[in-house]
Amino acid sequence: MRIKEKKTHKSMVEVAKDCYDLARLHTKVLLNYLYCAYRCGGYYNPCDDNGRGIPIFELKEELSKREHIPSKKEGKTLRRMAAKRKT
16 A cells, blocks of 8 residues: 655745735735734734835735725625615
């Protein structure tokens, strides 16, 4: 019987590169980074490697390229309007 080899995880260098590649991250992750940057005094370091942090203006610049995510209240209103159109 042969034992299957497990897939190796990403190396720490690859993970660090992914943390700073804002274009590849999901919008909700970027919003979380922005929230953390506000709490941390203007910069956020997602990898905790004591390297450079991501400044708020870079996060806002990337978020401005994305489509709008409705808030809870906006989502509720949109769902109600869609339900009215169906009936």
